[in-house]
Amino acid sequence: MREDTPSRTAQWVAAARGLGMLLPADIRIAEDPYGIAFASTRIQKLIEERRPSVLAQVPGFKTWIAYMQVRTKLLDDAVRNFVDMGGRQVVLLGAGFDCRALRMPELDGSVVFEVDHPATQEHKLSTLAKLGAQSPARYVTWDFETRAMDELPEGLADAGHDAEQPTLTIWEGVTMYLTEAAIDASLRAIADYSCPTSQLAMTYQAKTPGEKLSLAARAVQFAVARLGEPFRWGWDPMALPEYLEERGFALADDVSTPEAADKLLPPELASTISRADHSRVALAERL
Numbered sequence: 001m002r003e004d005t006p007s008r009t010a011q012w013v014a015a016a017r018g019l020g021m022l023l024p025a026d027i028r029i030a031e032d033p034y035g036i037a038f039a040s041t042r043i044q045k046l047i048e049e050r051r052p053s054v055l056a057q058v059p060g061f062k063t064w065i066a067y068m069q070v071r072t073k074l075l076d077d078a079v080r081n082f083v084d085m086g087g088r089q090v091v092l093l094g095a096g097f098d099c100r101a102l103r104m105p106e107l108d109g110s111v112v113f114e115v116d117h118p119a120t121q122e123h124k125l126s127t128l129a130k131l132g133a134q135s136p137a138r139y140v141t142w143d144f145e146t147r148a149m150d151e152l153p154e155g156l157a158d159a160g161h162d163a164e165q166p167t168l169t170i171w172e173g174v175t176m177y178l179t180e181a182a183i184d185a186s187l188r189a190i191a192d193y194s195c196p197t198s199q200l201a202m203t204y205q206a207k208t209p210g211e212k213l214s215l216a217a218r219a220v221q222f223a224v225a226r227l228g229e230p231f232r233w234g235w236d237p238m239a240l241p242e243y244l245e246e247r248g249f250a251l252a253d254d255v256s257t258p259e260a261a262d263k264l265l266p267p268e269l270a271s272t273i274s275r276a277d278h279s280r281v282a283l284a285e286r287l
């Protein structure tokens with residue numbers, strides 16, 4: 001990501017989460033009342049002017065909203081399951097403008113740590129301050145590429161994290177932007193601060209050797225590269241279990257976004273997500 005500039009992709013995904021409100025209530029599977037506050041001023045203006053029909057005509061717009069509905073629902077469910085099992089610590093690694101600490105009542109009684117790049121975190125704090133919203137999250141500032149990841153457990157401990165208690169780490173929309181060195185170092189750091197029964201929920205881009213990228217996948221890659229945050233990393237889903245196991249995690253679940261969309265959304269909305277979409281959501285448990 002660009003130094004000194006809040007993440008543009010974080011702005012995009014927060015906006016798409018918020019724009020889920022344009023969907024009819026009976027098919028909406030995730031709500032983010034804070035997302036729009038992070039959208040570009042152009043999108044905010046169209047919403048204020050109540051012109052969702054203009055937004056609906058923007059190419060790929062419906063797909064983006066549907067995609068974020070599915071991703072948000074799967075990860076919100078991971079939070080609910082973790083809390084139901086008694087977990088009380090959540091780390092949002094690369095939190096961006098994720099407002100789970102504010103918007104999920106299930107997290108009352110839990111401690112949420114948000115780790116992100118200083119520029120993104122600063123923008124989040126000033127936006128929430130303008131809204132008068134007081135997040136109970138604890139903020140830990142980190143650049144995953146330049147600051148030693150093996151110091152993260154200590155950074156979290158300084159913010160009150162207890163490595164003896166189970167932690168759910170959500171690594172949403174981050175792995176694709178990191179170098180392999182940062183991925184490896186991050187997973188080892190997560191394993192280090194996560195005691196057995198802790199969990200890791202993450203999104204990733206599937207990269208199968210020799211596979212030709214679909215037009216839709218190339219369009220997404222082009223768009224994020226233009227925002228200054230090119231995709232750098234992905235896993236072959238067949239190789240993911242071994243990669244995780246070598247770093248102390250057992251893969252428990254791994255689903256592609258289109259597969260999940262088929263289960264969660266009505267067919268006409270699910271079909272806006274390309275069957276060749278490469279994004280996946282995986283859940284792993286600390287060994």
Ligand SMILES: C[S@@+](CC[C@H](N)C(=O)[O-])C[C@H]1O[C@@H](n2cnc3c(N)ncnc32)[C@H](O)[C@@H]1O
Pocket residue numbers: 001007009010013014093094095096097098116117120142143144145146171172173174177
């Ligand atoms: C697409 S956003 C996802 C944000 C959030 N997890 C979500 O899903 O809404 C990517 C996030 O990764 C963070 N990120 C990317 N590279 C980073 C780095 N080198 N150090 C710290 N954070 C980084 C960005 O600041 C941004 O918040």
